[in-house]
Amino acid sequence: MTTTATSTVTAAQEADRAPVVSFRQVSKSYGAVRAVADLNMELHPGETVALLGPNGAGKSSTLDLLLGLRGADAGTVTLFGTTPQRAIEQGRVGAMLQSGGLMEGVKVRELVKLARDLHPRGYPLDEVLATAGITEIADRMVDKLSGGQEQRVRFALATAGANDLIVLDEPTTGMDVTARQTFWGAMRKQAQQGRTVLFATHYLEEADAIADRVIVLHRGRVLADGTAAEIKARAGARRVTFDLDEPVDHAALQGLPHLTSLTVSHSGSAAGSGRTVRIQSQDADATVHAVYRLGLYPHNLEVSGLGLEQAFIALTTASDQSSATAEEAAR
Amino acid sequence: MTTLIKLEIVRALRNKKFMFFSVIYPPALYLIIAGGADSTPIPGMKLNMGLYFMVSMAAFGAMTAVLLGNSERIAKEREKGWVRQLRLTALPGRGYVAAKMAAAATVSLPSIVLVMLAAAVVKGVRLEAWQWLAIAAGTWLGSFVFAALGVAIGYLATGDAVRPIAMLIYFGLAFLGGLWMPLTILPQWVQNIAEWLPTHAYTALGTAVEAGGAPHVKDIAILAGYLVLFAGGAAWLYRKDTRRA
Numbered sequence: 001m002t003t004t005a006t007s008t009v010t011a012a013q014e015a016d017r018a019p020v021v022s023f024r025q026v027s028k029s030y031g032a033v034r035a036v037a038d039l040n041m042e043l044h045p046g047e048t049v050a051l052l053g054p055n056g057a058g059k060s061s062t063l064d065l066l067l068g069l070r071g072a073d074a075g076t077v078t079l080f081g082t083t084p085q086r087a088i089e090q091g092r093v094g095a096m097l098q099s100g101g102l103m104e105g106v107k108v109r110e111l112v113k114l115a116r117d118l119h120p121r122g123y124p125l126d127e128v129l130a131t132a133g134i135t136e137i138a139d140r141m142v143d144k145l146s147g148g149q150e151q152r153v154r155f156a157l158a159t160a161g162a163n164d165l166i167v168l169d170e171p172t173t174g175m176d177v178t179a180r181q182t183f184w185g186a187m188r189k190q191a192q193q194g195r196t197v198l199f200a201t202h203y204l205e206e207a208d209a210i211a212d213r214v215i216v217l218h219r220g221r222v223l224a225d226g227t228a229a230e231i232k233a234r235a236g237a238r239r240v241t242f243d244l245d246e247p248v249d250h251a252a253l254q255g256l257p258h259l260t261s262l263t264v265s266h267s268g269s270a271a272g273s274g275r276t277v278r279i280q281s282q283d284a285d286a287t288v289h290a291v292y293r294l295g296l297y298p299h300n301l302e303v304s305g306l307g308l309e310q311a312f313i314a315l316t317t318a319s320d321q322s323s324a325t326a327e328e329a330a331r
Numbered sequence: 332m333t334t335l336i337k338l339e340i341v342r343a344l345r346n347k348k349f350m351f352f353s354v355i356y357p358p359a360l361y362l363i364i365a366g367g368a369d370s371t372p373i374p375g376m377k378l379n380m381g382l383y384f385m386v387s388m389a390a391f392g393a394m395t396a397v398l399l400g401n402s403e404r405i406a407k408e409r410e411k412g413w414v415r416q417l418r419l420t421a422l423p424g425r426g427y428v429a430a431k432m433a434a435a436a437t438v439s440l441p442s443i444v445l446v447m448l449a450a451a452v453v454k455g456v457r458l459e460a461w462q463w464l465a466i467a468a469g470t471w472l473g474s475f476v477f478a479a480l481g482v483a484i485g486y487l488a489t490g491d492a493v494r495p496i497a498m499l500i501y502f503g504l505a506f507l508g509g510l511w512m513p514l515t516i517l518p519q520w521v522q523n524i525a526e527w528l529p530t531h532a533y534t535a536l537g538t539a540v541e542a543g544g545a546p547h548v549k550d551i552a553i554l555a556g557y558l559v560l561f562a563g564g565a566a567w568l569y570r571k572d573t574r575r576a
Contacts, residue, residue, distance in 0.1 A: 069415060088418075088419060091421045097419070100416035100419070103408070114335055
């Protein structure tokens with residue numbers, strides 16, 4: 001980041017420009033398990049960011065550190081240039097946690113009113129209920145809700161006041177498709193009002209469709225950070241598949257331009273020497289062009305886009321392989 | 332913060348089963364213990380059984396409601412993750428402790444009044460109006476000390492451990508504080524320890540009034556000290572609690 005601070009910039013303006021979230025060399029271990037390892041991350045105002053990663057990648061630990069629910073072993077976590085605790089006390093952060101329970105023995109309306117009243121800049125109660133889509137269940141007891149309804153109540157608690165940052169941990173777990181769509185509709189409205197939104201998810205379509213930035217976590221580190229399109233590109237954005245009748249020259253195929261992965265297998269249809277070639281390429285046009293230039297005659301040529309899911313798997317397995325190689329080399 | 336306090340009180344009142352037993356238990360115990368006693372003074376004291384146990388059972392009842400109720404409920408709320416969610420609001424630590432104490436006090440007040448009513452109606456205890464009021468107020472305000480202790484225990488212990496720990500502290504304090512039997516019939520060394528316990532200071536407020544005087548400054552100071560200690564400790568534990576549990 002290059003900021004040229006001139007003397008006309010006041011301290012307040014400087015604070016406004018501070019990143020919403022900043023992780024510097026943050027580590028956290030539980031016993032021998034390193035949940036977060038030297039994590040560096042910055043979120044900027046107005047971004048909608050998806051935190052993506054397989055189970056055990058450190059997503060929940062990262063959110064816990066971000067919200068000050070746990071302390072880091074090393075490094076610093078700041079929100080709006082201050083500590084997580086202070087930012088929360090100032091009502092700048094709304095959060096919806098997977099592990100966050102609800103108060104029992106009260107009505108939905110009473111609980112949401114509590115969240116609203118505790119917030120320094122709380123919204124009108126009916127508005128909060130309507131935004132979260134829980135107006136109809138407002139008079140029900142909290143103990144008698146379904147999983148999806150509970151999630152919506154949690155969402156109401158997280159958005160009961162004017163926050164600058166909203167943090168959501170697997171927010172749509174337990175919701176059906178319609179509820180999920182309504183939920184993201186409400187979330188988009190929050191983002192349009194200039195809020196920074198950070199959500200952890202394992203639904204890759206959600207990250208692809210909603211986030212303008214995706215951070216892939218793996219083994220407690222940032223593995224990739226960029227738009228969904230960039231992440232896909234990094235993993236080899238397109239998949240090229242074709243069948244070959246002639247014997248395959250592996251070395252020649254390996255030398256194709258923009259290639260990120262190559263697998264060759266016996267094709268089911270053609271008997272004998274028939275092979276199916278599967279390629280991941282960052283520039284499918286150039287790769288296919290080169291296939292023809294090799295003098296090959298591919299059949300059943302297919303070029304398809306790679307989903308974020310495949311990109312994600314490609315990235316994490318590549319990382320696992322390279323760390324395995326590094327471990328072997330260390331022996 | 333006032334919303335949380337109100338909501339906790341509403342919840343406490345809605346929990347009818349807990350309310351019923353907390354309210355009925357102390358006067359019932361009072362009638363069992365002091366019911367058959369005559370009006371001869373207890374050895375070493377100016378008060379008779381009816382008077383002595385009115386104060387100690389009111390205190391015992393209030394303590395049951397606030398200490399056991401609070402500690403178990405808080406440990407449960409921590410397990411469920413509600414406390415975690417609450418920590419993500421602007422609520423300060425003292426707000427949580429204050430709300431829990433207020434809810435506990437709502438339950439303890441009727442039990443105190445009922446014990447005094449049972450004493451007046453069944454045992455024919457007669458006191459000046461100011462004495463009735465002073466005893467009720469003192470016993471009620473004193474129960475805040477144990478409510479705070481309940482919050483602190485709810486934070487120190489988790490899940491299955493909370494009940495035995497709370498019980499141990501509860502019975503220990505009740506016995507050593509002279510809630511079940513006058514301390515004057517116990518050995519001197521027990522009395523020496525008891526003098527500094529919150530439960531002893533707690534009943535001493537009421538018995539001093541019954542004897543016709545004002546509560547001793549020393550007892551009030553002891554209770555105030557414990558209140559600061561327990562409430563401060565509870566608020567600190569609330570903010571510090573980073574375990575997921």
